[in-house]
Amino acid sequence: MRMYDIITKKRNGEILTNEEIKFFIDGYVKGDIPDYQVSALLMAIYFKGMTPEETANLTMCMARSGDIVDLSLIPGIKVDKHSTGGVGDKTTLIISPIVASLGVKVAKMSGRGLGHTGGTIDKLESIPGFKTDLDRETFFDIVKNVGVSVIGQTGNLVPADKKLYALRDVTATIESIPLIASSIMSKKIAAGSDCILLDVKAGSGAFMKTSDEAIKLAKAMVEIGENVGKKTIALITDMDRPLGTAIGNSLEVIEACDTLKGSGPRDLTEICIELASNMLCLAGKGTIDECKIAAKKVIDDGTAFKKLKEMVQFQGGDVSVIENSNNFKRAKAEHNVVAATSGYISSMDTEQCGIASVILGAGRENKESSIDFSAGIVLQKTIGDYVNAGDTIATLYAGDISKCISAQELLCKAIHISSKEPQSSPVVFARVTTDGTEKYYN
Numbered sequence: 001m002r003m004y005d006i007i008t009k010k011r012n013g014e015i016l017t018n019e020e021i022k023f024f025i026d027g028y029v030k031g032d033i034p035d036y037q038v039s040a041l042l043m044a045i046y047f048k049g050m051t052p053e054e055t056a057n058l059t060m061c062m063a064r065s066g067d068i069v070d071l072s073l074i075p076g077i078k079v080d081k082h083s084t085g086g087v088g089d090k091t092t093l094i095i096s097p098i099v100a101s102l103g104v105k106v107a108k109m110s111g112r113g114l115g116h117t118g119g120t121i122d123k124l125e126s127i128p129g130f131k132t133d134l135d136r137e138t139f140f141d142i143v144k145n146v147g148v149s150v151i152g153q154t155g156n157l158v159p160a161d162k163k164l165y166a167l168r169d170v171t172a173t174i175e176s177i178p179l180i181a182s183s184i185m186s187k188k189i190a191a192g193s194d195c196i197l198l199d200v201k202a203g204s205g206a207f208m209k210t211s212d213e214a215i216k217l218a219k220a221m222v223e224i225g226e227n228v229g230k231k232t233i234a235l236i237t238d239m240d241r242p243l244g245t246a247i248g249n250s251l252e253v254i255e256a257c258d259t260l261k262g263s264g265p266r267d268l269t270e271i272c273i274e275l276a277s278n279m280l281c282l283a284g285k286g287t288i289d290e291c292k293i294a295a296k297k298v299i300d301d302g303t304a305f306k307k308l309k310e311m312v313q314f315q316g317g318d319v320s321v322i323e324n325s326n327n328f329k330r331a332k333a334e335h336n337v338v339a340a341t342s343g344y345i346s347s348m349d350t351e352q353c354g355i356a357s358v359i360l361g362a363g364r365e366n367k368e369s370s371i372d373f374s375a376g377i378v379l380q381k382t383i384g385d386y387v388n389a390g391d392t393i394a395t396l397y398a399g400d401i402s403k404c405i406s407a408q409e410l411l412c413k414a415i416h417i418s419s420k421e422p423q424s425s426p427v428v429f430a431r432v433t434t435d436g437t438e439k440y441y442n
């Protein structure tokens, strides 16, 4: 078999066999096939696409390129959730304890912040002492005993994706549905859960800018999941505004705790109930409506919050910051951003809000940068709110005031004020299952 022939076949729009896909993935991971030939194949895939079967084969070859976690040693159904990335997305911290307190195990490997989007591991590490690099035995023990554990990616998980993602990033081949779908699903399959809930974000802060594009990606991923025997559902959710009010690591942990105590922002609470009930439903815990009632109940009676505290304790974290957010270290500088004119907050450029939080120190400017866990933004107003000129619209937190001033400039351009009241939109745009797509927008 020759790589040259595989490139030619795809360039001509033909279907690759599983053997050909395996040859290219194995050869690339071993270093036998050079970047320039893989780049050519990626570009051919970008233009000619892949059939669902080819995409499923690619995903499985990628998943098998490294370790596959065997969660069968942990009794019970394990459900995973993946978000395609957003700003202020702290849902994992909320839904994992909800689901675990209802008897569904969550053994989750999460990532760090990427570009303007935050990462669950950075958020968890803002809790003093919290360990995200547990060995496999400790990770499994916590999942068995507590029902939930969230750690960073360990071992040699999907090395093919690490190489391919870096190459796609520099060859203009990121925006290809089969390539994104196989990249995400190979990691979910290697992580070993029985069922997968996908949170595909759509909007100005997301990878997919429109709901229709997000639905296409979701359909491809649901099909892969089901093809390899994992029950998979995707929700398409709003990323045209930051999720909740807090952006930044310890600020988001505080907001997650408030939400688990029943006093979180409306949009965040609603999205978390939707996500948690779909995870419970995937695990066979009842209909969506029954699971929604159950999810609300464990928030109201405090069980879910208690579960988060248990997980924090088992992973070495300081539970006192979860019990009382005043125990978190505070940022040295604090600055209010005020509205320049009166009117309705009509829209927000969410990506720019994320970049403003990176400037404040909540994200990394480059791979080597360290994070200021207390830095970030708390939005005091959201889309649809009426503001008078001079009202505070956001509070910024950073290590020094100069960072607040730079971030303020960006944030003022990102938050648009208009005389017209904007139309309200749902937080969940659609639900994609093997049975079809339910749309909640026109």
Ligand code: URA
Binding pocket: 084, 165, 174, 179, 180, 181, 183, 184, 207
């Ligand atoms: N996230 C991933 O993990 N892979 C992609 O290709 C895009 C987003």
